[in-house]
Amino acid sequence: MANNRRGALLPAESSVQKGIINFTKQALKQGAFDAVLIPSRVPAGDSYTYFLIRNEAVLEETSPLPPIMPVQGARVISSITRRGKGKNRIAVITRPCEARATIELAKLEQVDLENITIITMDCPGVMPLSDYFEDQGKGDNVFEDASQNWNSQHMRLVCQICDKFSSVGGEDLHIGTMGIKGDSILLIPRSPKGEDILNKMGLSLEEDISAWEAGVNKLIEERKKKRNESNEGLRSDIKGIDRLLQAFSTCINCHNCMRVCPICYCRQCHFDSDKMKFSFDDYVTRAEARDGLRIPTDMLLFHIGRMLHMSLSCVSCGMCEDACPMAIPVSQIFTLIGDKNQEAFDYVPGRNIDEPLPLTTFEEEEFLEVEQSYAGASFRQEGQNG
């Protein structure tokens, strides 16, 4: 994963968070960027959100690694740059899955990365929103523990099986924290933009990163194993249309999974459009064609449609599951499907901005696979909608 074997060590004073803040302040002071997009507590103190900051004193109060992810960072970056880049060079302090989603959105032309510098850190995961809101004091402690032991059962389920919790390569600079001794953070440049920050700060790449890297790789292997086990377990639960239907059976069609998803960027979702408004007679015809019609209609069609649209870019951030009022394991299901689809194209979303989206490119040998699968297929004559 690493193309750079060396990094710079920066004292963190009391904690990783403090270390990241100090780094950001220094870099801002040295003119490495003009503003920072960074998570911070909301004024009421009971949650967190991203703030765009250029004032050093305000930076002091931020929480670069909050215990929850109330909004996916990629959506925030998109809201700033979707209509074009601004004048300021903005450094974004964000989790690896948010960075990866940002890169996917850049490929989809929903983010302009020109004036954006992406800075990620080793991520202990985030807590489910409802768990955190139930008792914030307890939540802060639970997260503190998770940051120490890297295997907390109190994080989002997809965080517990995340094998991309560290540097994935698409970011400009990664901050290594895992297993770094002596109250320090390890700054690892991943792009010319990242190198430029360290240059401006007068930091040279003196630190060998292999010890940190070995620790990260070890956990990646453990997580991969866990992820496969989880995927396999889930596969038998949702295999076939009946079981898939069962998994989504309590869905209330609120489409909140889609609205909090960083990859679902359509301004108007097909499933909320006029295309999905039917006449009374249509409803009755469909109800008559089988044993009644579930209302709201087209629930599974929505999920499969969404899956088809975004699974190649899904970064398994878990926002969908957190936002689902019916606690459907949406992100686990999408992780399973996403992993398989991405594997088929040897594609890792957010790994590299220069890697094209799988469906926008075509390789000659792929044609053979498509042709063969159609050759043996038999088609049903009558089409049945629904």
Place this chain on the structure above:
Amino acid sequence: MQGPLSDRRARMAKVLSIDKSTEEGLKELLKFLLENGKVKGVVALRKMGEYGAISYSLITSPDDVESTVPLFPLMPVNLAKQLSSLTLLEAATEPIAVVMRPCELRAFIELVKRTQGSLENILFISSTCGGVYPLKMAVEGTIGEHLSEYWKAVGQGELVSNSRLACQACEYFVPYTADITVSLLSNKGINKVTTLFLNTEKGENIVEGISGKFSEGDLDIATIEQIRSKRKTEKEKLSDETELKNLGIDEITKTFSRCIGCRNCSKVCPACYCHVCFFETETSQHGAVYYERELQKAGCVSMLSDTIFYHLVRLFHVSTSCTACGQCADVCPADIPLWAISLKMGESVQQTFDYLPGKDIEEGLPITTFLPEEFAGVV
């Protein structure tokens, strides 16, 4: 504001009694309607497949009535919104019967006033409602074990513990415009006899030929008022607990501070009927120019700054039509007590206009009508 019963029509309603438990009796009615071609379809809650998830369903075959659970204490979606979808492009071309809760029925009447649906060809069956359990309980799968407790409390006219807070605080549990009202609250015979009030001519005519006893009667006003006062007391208590007494700018900021901006409250709200919400239009998307200007001013800008603005505008838009169903609070990922805020806001706005949403289809929406004496209030 007027009480829920004070302006019901003077004459006694026809009453139909079926010698079966209320849920079974109601299902018998639905089956009768389908079998005899009196309706083309029925919309009611139903257990879906073998999985047991509860969802609304449109059925057309009498055989499918068996799988319905029309009185199951859950509101997976507010049916008013769905009935609007069903009748938005065209009114029902054939008669259907719909079993819905009083707040859903009122919400639908409001939608029809806003030309988002049609009453035509619909037979409305509602009940004196004991409330529903929160969606969270459906997620935990614990509603089943509470059912006997639920029906006991309903039969005795008591508050159902653990039910939706919006339901515990609800004073409008008697339907206003139902063709048929199923007697549930404070009905001691709920497990033995089905008591159906036939409120309209349509309701009376459609049951012609059903086997059952017919008589005359009306809901016992004293009992209803008793339940109402219990709910009122509970409402005060719950309102105190949510600490939303004043709803000044500080309280509003604090209450909405953990909003994640998903706007799911508006998506499930029957009163939020805009097909494109203002907050999702290009007009309300800021972009770099805006954020950089704000950054220049203050040195710091919150990326969720519009959430409070959104909530205030939403409250403003729905306040005349909010029927306090509580769906918004149930789907909020941040557990914001939206039901209490909507209820408080709705009540005060509705009181100002002496308007109860969904009570009467003939009553104009407050903001669309103007009385000469209101002018004095404005100037």
